Amino acid sequence: MPSTAFASDNAAPAHPRVLEALHRANAGSAPSYGSDELTTQAADALKQAFDSPEADVLFTFTGTAANIISLAAAARPWDEIFCSDVAHVLVDEAGGPVRLSGAQLTRLPSVDGVISPDELERRVLGRTEVHHSQPRIVSVTQSTESGRVWKAEALKDFVDRAHELGLLVHVDGARIANAVAALNLPPLEAIADADIVSVGGTKNGMLFGDAILVRRPEHFDGIHFVQKQIGHLASKHRFIAAQFMALFDDGLWLQNAANANAMSRRLSQGLESLGLQLAAPAEANEVFVKLDADIHRKLAQHYLVHQPDLGEPVVRFVCSWATTEAEVDDALGVLDTLL
Numbered sequence: 001m002p003s004t005a006f007a008s009d010n011a012a013p014a015h016p017r018v019l020e021a022l023h024r025a026n027a028g029s030a031p032s033y034g035s036d037e038l039t040t041q042a043a044d045a046l047k048q049a050f051d052s053p054e055a056d057v058l059f060t061f062t063g064t065a066a067n068i069i070s071l072a073a074a075a076r077p078w079d080e081i082f083c084s085d086v087a088h089v090l091v092d093e094a095g096g097p098v099r100l101s102g103a104q105l106t107r108l109p110s111v112d113g114v115i116s117p118d119e120l121e122r123r124v125l126g127r128t129e130v131h132h133s134q135p136r137i138v139s140v141t142q143s144t145e146s147g148r149v150w151k152a153e154a155l156k157d158f159v160d161r162a163h164e165l166g167l168l169v170h171v172d173g174a175r176i177a178n179a180v181a182a183l184n185l186p187p188l189e190a191i192a193d194a195d196i197v198s199v200g201g202t203k204n205g206m207l208f209g210d211a212i213l214v215r216r217p218e219h220f221d222g223i224h225f226v227q228k229q230i231g232h233l234a235s236k237h238r239f240i241a242a243q244f245m246a247l248f249d250d251g252l253w254l255q256n257a258a259n260a261n262a263m264s265r266r267l268s269q270g271l272e273s274l275g276l277q278l279a280a281p282a283e284a285n286e287v288f289v290k291l292d293a294d295i296h297r298k299l300a301q302h303y304l305v306h307q308p309d310l311g312e313p314v315v316r317f318v319c320s321w322a323t324t325e326a327e328v329d330d331a332l333g334v335l336d337t338l339l
Contacts, residue, residue, distance in 0.1 A: 005327050007304045012320035015205035018246045025242035034237040042241035045248040046213055051188045056214040059240045060232040063174040066198035066210040068096045070170050073223035077102030079136035084110035086145045104133040112280045113144025117161035124165045137168040143179040147286035152189045159192040168219055174200035177257035178284040205256045205321045209240035256321030260285035263319035263328050270332040279314045287317040295338050302334045
């Protein structure tokens with residue numbers, strides 16, 4: 001069977017320290033539905049990491065649920081949600097944000113997932129009452145679905161402009177740890193002044209689970225009901241919380257991300273040394289490379305890699321906390337024989 005080493009960071013195993021934390025959490029009984037001590041500690045760890053002491057924290061089983069809950073709690077059926085043309089909430093969540101909120105989801109042109117503040121303003125201005133959906137919230141992804149990282153100043157400018165336009169800002173942070181590690185800045189600077197953030201765990205060494213950091217709870221009234229309605233208020237909440245505690249203990253979340261990013265750099269540099277062209281700069285842990293269909297077909301006999309629908313022959317390699325230099329070098333060796 002072809003290797004899944006670069007298929008997705010979702011394909012990576014759980015980190016041993018995460019599994020150890022689950023084992024410890026399994027001792028005895030504990031209050032359910034998030035009223036246990038581990039959940040309180042994990043929520044505090046997230047608030048401390050993002051310097052957001054007044055935030056509310058919710059936990060979910062999946063990143064898709066974290067995004068849907070965040071957006072559905074903000075938007076009403078006559079509202080409008082903006083996102084990039086490659087956003088996960090648009091392309092890979094089966095219409096979930098629209099179904100749960102009833103709001104319109106509007107794509108904005110982007111450069112590898114990075115949206116211009118001017119483009120956002122152009123779309124927002126000119127809306128009238130009654131005849132148009134009302135702009136409510138914009139979702140940005142950090143790091144983006146194309147492997148780019150929003151630079152801190154660029155994201156700050158975008159978020160500030162969105163707020164000036166009366167919009168809330170959601171950050172899809174399924175790979176937020178990779179962005180923080182790449183920027184080498186405090187986590188808060190990687191999300192700017194966002195109102196709500198989906199914080200990834202599954203892609204960064206957890207067995208399952210993601211979180212929602214609600215930095216301005218007053219704008220997301222009812223979010224706990226949305227979480228409950230779609231089945232993401234875990235009865236045995238401690239088993240999600242324990243994993244986050246392991247990630248945030250001694251900086252493991254950023255150590256994991258740093259390894260994934262480093263292996264991505266090694267891979268992207270190796271691909272370019274083979275004469276291949278990257279489809280986008282590899283700034284986090286995803287590498288998009290232009291590869292013709294015949295080479296991809298042959299590569300698929302050795303490695304399962306995703307081929308996104310970008311209108312050109314591009315394949316995606318994803319590195320994880322568990323990716324090794326040997327795995328990267330082996331993949332480059334296979335490609336060298338195929339070219």
